[in-house]
Amino acid sequence: GYRITRAMDSETGIDVELASVVERAQNATGDADGIRVRLLLHQSAQEGARFDLLEALKEAGLKSEQIQEMDAPIL
Numbered sequence: 386g387y388r389i390t391r392a393m394d395s396e397t398g399i400d401v402e403l404a405s406v407v408e409r410a411q412n413a414t415g416d417a418d419g420i421r422v423r424l425l426l427h428q429s430a431q432e433g434a435r436f437d438l439l440e441a442l443k444e445a446g447l448k449s450e451q452i453q454e455m456d457a458p459i460l
Contacts, residue, residue, distance in 0.1 A: 387438065395425050395457040407441045421447060425457040 387406050390398030406422075413421040422442060426435065442452060 387434070390425075393423065393425060395427050403437060403441055406438060407445045410442055410447055411445050415451060419451055420453045421451040422453070424452065424454045426454060427457045 386400050387403060388395065388398045389401050389406065389409065410422045415421040424435070424438070439452070443449075
């Protein structure tokens with residue numbers, strides 16, 4: 386599954402389906418650097434889920450430079 390959070394804290398937020406993540410990304414205006422989506426990769430993240438998300442975002446028209454991947458902090 387996927388989780389949307391505002392504070393870049395993987396322990397907060399709401400669980401959502403892939404389609405919801407894509408819809409929100411399409412509607413995002415982006416920050417000063419043009420980043421529209423930040424992926425926080427939790428240590429238990431599945432590679433298949435990451436791949437599916439990146440493919441869906443690409444198909445929705447997002448460019449790779451609009452997506453930032455980072456490891457979630459280990460608590």
